[in-house]
Amino acid sequence: MEKGKLMKTPFYETHKELNAKMVEFAGFEMPLQYEGVLKEVLHTRRSLSIFDVSHMGEIEIRGDKAEEFLSFITSNDPAKLTYGKVQYTVLLTDKGTCVDDLLVYKMKDSFLCVVNAVNRFKDFEYMKKIGEDFKVEVLDKSDDIFQIAVQGPRSQPFMEEFFDMSFSHVKFYNFIELDFYDEKLLISRTGYTGEDGFEIYGDKDFAIDLMDKILKKGAKFNMKPAGLGARDILRLEMGYPLYGNELTEEITPCEAGLERFVKIYKEKFLGKEILKKQIEGGAKRRLIGLISDEIKGVPRKGHKVFCEGENIGEVTSGAYSPFLEKNIALCYVRAEFASANEFEVEIRNKKIKFKKESLPFVKNTSLKR
């Protein structure tokens, strides 16, 4: 597909039929909501939702040195992967900051990287350029693949009935490949909601047909469509970072609280010295979670954060959490304030009291790690 033109996923007509309110997101026309953002958040936490996430990019890495290449450009260790495993990782600049965050799927003879829609072209060019040194093939498969996410506590019973097989052996961050109506599907137990769930990838020509089948069967499980609005609040309730907010090319994974995905023991990778120093001596700023009972305005990206009267940071994502019925925010604060408990967020010229909260904000979900 061309750059610059507004793109559509294979499910565009489905969204229209389901009365979605469409918005532009990362160059795509995507559903913001169907029945309402807050309802869709609660429905996902309590029952079962289906999300079109076909805007996500898929980049395949092939070649003898594919693993070595990925080990060099990402923070996590792909050598740990065997066929059927998925890994969350960060694509790094040579300064140790985030080009993107992504999932790496270890296929039989390649790696499949699932990247953010907004970074798809950037990541592809970046990987291709560095890939030359490793003589790996970097292929953008994004236009050929659909992706849907089935999320919520009723995911497994739904999947088992729909595919007529057990999914209990497919553990969190594992995937299987199967044939369904002569079409190849890849199904991983992953998601961005904090609930149990699955992400299904397949050839886009099969997309509509599969979606129709899923919605038909889904009705029995009270499955409802959910949009990007709900997806954003669900991920924020879990403290998951969003590229462009918590992660940018100015921020390292260590600052973002992603140290466990930075494998400092690896011999050589981009930004290693900087990340090593940050892990040893701590980073200058830290990502923390804030929560407030006072629903007077909603904390939003860019709002200033105060501690003891001093402006010590800013909000990167904020929302009203319908599940907690509280306002929540992720923000970067100067490291020396990261252990404080009392903060204020300036929301439209008013300082509202917030308390630090450990992440995830929503605890005890259906997700079994």
Next chain:
Amino acid sequence: MHIPEDLKYTKEHEWVKIEGEVATVGITDFAQSELSDIVYIEPPTVGQEVIQFEPCGTIEAVKTVADLYSPLSGEVIEVNEELESEPGLINNDPYGLGWIFKIRIKDPEEIKNLLSPDDYKKHIGE
């Protein structure tokens, strides 16, 4: 979009119901739909003097925040206190339970500055 015939409208998507010297104000079905789920509303306070077409409050929705404008000048005589705990009433029933505030109209001449239902329909491109 639902646009009741017995109301007047503003370009900023408020509706106003005029009964004698009292005007009841809310936001339109179109406005609540554009805003999506409303999570907090800061209406003007009782006794406050509001001025036609000037901001007098804020509406916070899931994705965005919007100013609330007064369709007419006057003194605020009542605000819908239900909205404090249930701002979603504006989404569910924008012309009924979701009313926001009432004013005592200062200058009836200002009424002619408001949009008719047909004008408002055109304004939102229907």
